[in-house]
Amino acid sequence: MDRLSLEEEEWNLKEQINRSKYEAGLLSESDWFHFQRDKEAFVVEAQQRLASVLLAYLNLQAALGGPVDWEVGWK
Numbered sequence: 001m002d003r004l005s006l007e008e009e010e011w012n013l014k015e016q017i018n019r020s021k022y023e024a025g026l027l028s029e030s031d032w033f034h035f036q037r038d039k040e041a042f043v044v045e046a047q048q049r050l051a052s053v054l055l056a057y058l059n060l061q062a063a064l065g066g067p068v069d070w071e072v073g074w075k
Contacts, residue, residue, distance in 0.1 A: 004046055011039050 018035045021027035027035075061068050 004049065007042070008046065011042055015039060 014035070018027055018032060022029075022032040057068065
């Protein structure tokens with residue numbers, strides 16, 4: 001989950017940079033739109049990754065027949 005947090009932070013920094021460029025007229029409206037679309041795609045993919053981890057955890061619990069003591073840095 002640490003990697004996902006780093007990726008989210010990277011996207012947020014890219015958004016700040018691109019927003020500044022767009023507001024300064026250094027990034028076209030088309031490029032700003034494409035960036036936003038790419039970031040939204042990342043958000044969806046990140047949610048899918050988290051759901052996959054949760055599903056794997058639940059499947060592990062089911063296979064072992066009980067709770068599994070596993071700590072995850074959920075945010």
